[in-house]
Amino acid sequence: MGDNDVLRRRLADLGLTQDELAGQMNDALEALTGRCGDFSARTVRNLLNGTTRRPIGRTRAALERVFACPLTDLGFAPPSTAAPREDPVLRRTFIAGITAAVATPTNAPTTPRRIGTSDVERLQRKFAEIIASDHRHGGQLGIEQQAAAMSGRALALQETGSASQRVRGQVYASAAAFRSSAMWAAIDGRRFDDAIGHMREAQALAEMSGDPFIKFRIWSHAGTMYRHMGRPADAAAANTVARGLSLTRRDPMFASLGLARHAAIHGAAGDRIAARRCFGQAQDAMNRADPHAQRPVWMNAFYDQAELDSLALSAHLSLGDFARAEFHGHRCLAGLRPHMHRSKAIATARVARAQLEQGDVEPAVATAMSVPADQAALHPRVVGMLRTFGTRLDVIAPNTAPAHTWTQYVRDTRRTPA
Structure with missing residues (x-):
């Protein structure tokens, strides 16, 4: 008996926790039988650690639906000729659900679902x-x-x-x-x-x-997308659509996010005056916002003072104002909520770059090395930022002790198994 490394890799590829996979398996079983399953993180642990080597019945069906492949592609042994015994009540429930789903004649009377x-x-x-x-x-x-x-x-x-x-x-x-x-x-x-x-x-x-809230999210994301693509004019146009929605007049928090992202777009375009003006307006709007107002889960999950400072950090880096960028970076890191792992890695990489560009080479290398290894190796934006950091380090402080430390760190990190 040994770990199922294939399933573990597939789980990591989907970015799922054990609880989340169990939830998806329950949903898959509900789609197949009309009744939600009772899979748990313990079920998944048994699948991962080899305790369950040959899933059968509903477990097999749920796994194959979630991953859209046969069990053998997930590292499990093929089904035996004589299937292992299973709880007959569960088996009858499963078969009855499948039969109802696929064998009912299309002209049979059914009760309309609401x-x-x-x-x-x-x-x-x-x-x-x-x-x-x-x-x-x-x-x-x-x-x-x-x-x-x-x-x-x-x-x-x-x-x-x-x-x-x-x-x-x-x-x-x-x-x-x-x-x-x-x-x-x-x-x-x-x-x-x-x-x-x-x-x-x-x-x-x-x-x-x-729904105006989701319209705002999509157009605001579009503005960010075009900014990252190096198309500031398109970014400004898309973000202007988001800012023009009536909810930005009803809720200053949405106005603040729209203004902060517009300021980051101005930073990418090299417009220092417009960026600073927009950030000031974004801060004023946030200060006016009711902290207890009802907002969508996606808004509550990420937009706060730390995110505003993160956008300011990005903008001032683009403008070459590295001292101001570092100030906002430290304030962002101090205010980030514990669940913001991705945001912390991005802000840390940017702070390292701001320190390096000011000539603070040793602190910059220490900051860059503090980015969590999984984010440094797997997150595309963080990988790119740290690669740029290394390139700039070779230009600013070639053949120095901090540069050698960074080179060795990168080599060691790449050799370390994920």
Whole structure:
């Protein structure tokens, strides 16, 4: 008996925790049988550590649905000729569910299903899980794929029964929200062509939903995407659409985010005066915002003073104002909430660059080496930032002790198994 390394790698590729995989397996079983499963993190641990070497019945069906491949592709032994005994009640439940799903004649009378708020709440819980996974891992293809798949599931729900106009709008908003998370994961992972495709899907779904909050998120993401692509004019145009929505006049927190991202766009375009003016306005708007107002989960999960300082750090780095960038960087790191792993790695890499450009070589190398190893090796944006840091270090302080320390650190990090 030994660890299932294949399954462990597939789990890491999707950016899922053990609890999250168990949740997806429960959803898969519900889709197959109409009844939610009771898989838990313990189930997944047994699959990973080799305690369960040949999953059968509902476990096998759920795994194959989640990963869209046969069990043998997940590192498990092929099913034996005589299947191991399984709880007969569970087996009958599973078979009955499958039979009902695929064997009922299309003309058989059925009771129309009513799509309600409980369905929307389930989608919103899944969306919150994706948001949390993004803050832990960021930019991973698995997060993008999971979010896109959940958008498809939300759309498929529309075809399963009747619903009020309000509930239909909420389901479309959920589909748009999932697709916007797929878009963000692609932006964060530097897969810009894929991000543009997700953006177009998300925009269409948002229009059908009529939800101004998700419209703001999508257009604001579009502005960030174009900024990272080096297209500041398109970035400003997209972000202007977000800032023009009426919710920015109702809630100063949304006005603040729109202004802060516009300031970062001005920084990328080299407009120092406009960037500083926009950051001042963003800070004023944040100070006016009601901290207890109801806002979407995605907004509450990330936008605060630390994120405003993160955008200021990015802008001042682009402008070459390295002392001001470092100031905002330290303030960002001091204020980041514990779950913001991806944001912490990005801010730390940027602070290191700001220190280096001011000639503080030893502190800069120490700061860069403090970026968590998993983010330094796996997150595309962080990998690129640290690569640029190394290039600039070779220019600013070649053949120095800090430069040698950094070179050795990079070699050791690459040799260390993930």
